[in-house]
Amino acid sequence: MSCYPINRRSLLRQLGVPCALTAVAPLSVWAQKPATLPLARIVVGSGAGSVIDNLARRVSERLQGGYAQSVIVENRTGASGQLAVSYVKGAAPDGATLLLTPSPHMVLFPFTFQSLPYRPAVDLLPVSLGATFDLAFAVGPLVPTQVRTLKEFVQWCKAHPDKAQFGSPAAGSTPHFTGAMLARAENFALDHVAYRGPNPAVLDMVGGHIAAACAPLGDLQTFAKTGKCRVLGTTGRKRSTFTPGTATFLEQGYSDVVIEDWVGFFLPAKTPAALVQWAQEDIARALSIHELKEAMASSCYEVVSSTPDALAARMAEEAARWKGVVTALGFTAMS
Structure with missing residues (x-):
């Protein structure tokens, strides 16, 4: 940042x-x-x-x-x-x-x-x-399975602006600002849906009600391991030891989105x-x-x-x- x-x-x-x-x-x-x-x-x-x-x-x-x-x-x-x-x-x-x-x-x-x-x-x-x-940005079944990176998600949102939404635990939270910073960096509209805590946001995402969710990695990991969502990026300065196969926002070109809560x-x-x-x-x-x-x-x-x-x-x-x-x-x- x-x-x-x-x-x-x-x-x-x-x-x-x-x-x-x-x-x-x-x-x-x-x-x-x-x-x-x-x-x-x-x-x-x-x-x-x-x-x-x-x-x-x-x-x-x-x-x-x-x-x-x-x-x-x-x-x-x-x-x-x-x-x-x-x-x-x-x-x-x-x-x-x-x-x-x-x-x-x-x-x-x-x-x-x-x-x-x-x-x-x-x-x-x-x-x-x-x-x-770390925080993590993930997508659920509403987003096609070929979308595997943040850049691909941005392109999908631009092609489907009516579905370009993400949820977070609260307005003004670090996950909220993570998504907002992504939208600002790519200059596209990404509607934010504020929930009361991470679990409702994640459940709506894996249930196909919203396209994406940003939350602490631990709140998404169980769903990611079972294939119910795909983590597109994490916010640490380096890859999380818990998801070594997932690139960070920094690696994917978003140098301002480095957040370690x-x-x-x-x-x-x-x-x-x-x-x-x-x-x-x-x-x-x-x-x-x-x-x-x-x-x-x-x-x-x-x-x-x-x-x-x-x-x-x-x-x-x-x-x-x-x-x-x-x-x-x-x-x-x-x-």
Whole structure:
């Protein structure tokens, strides 16, 4: 998305980030490791059984007994995940309340909503990445089987404008903008159908009600493996390890459509640096366990940790990109 240049320092000031990222001192500089908490919770904005909930529960099992005597997962759904973020924003900065949330809440929502009940870079402290995942663009039975690439889909849409539709989990989502960026790059009309989550969009696509759908790769993989849809492209910088035979948007000539969504762990602002570092180290150990990585691979999640500073830097870079994309596409901020 490099065609949307943004002054990084200007953006950081807009989001409330100091020009120098707040460094978190290694735990070794502190006199002693903080005491094990009696209870900690990981708050997620999606329901029980969701992929993010699954990751949170697997991490909570590994944190229990070390980071805290007991670690629970709390599902606070509503307002597109904003309720969960707001709840953690208002929690005590004592390390006992962690947020696990998808990247759009941190880097995209500031530009797609007229107002948010939180400021990502001010009200929350980055702790660690949890996982990354690619988006995928797929077509169903409404599109002829000979259409196997994004370019061929574009040509089919131009020949059948009445069928040129794609679905996504929501208006203003990263999958929505993926399809919109494809349409803008090829200068053709591709109608967007907004659903409430990825599953309804994917089901309508495999059912032949709409031509295509864009969603996290994991939501499409089962249908692709059984031949009910065809994945035409993925959005990572390189091919997904889960679909090595599928070319990326970048490989197919769409250099602006490079999107790696992620989920990350956060703590409330003003949490002491020692607690942030302690949380990061324990989360990183949990995420390094092979069984956890294997379990999340079934949802096409690549489990990975990071330092707090690395996550903060990634947030700033991606926020700059998304601000440019939203502006270029002329998307009207939602209330």
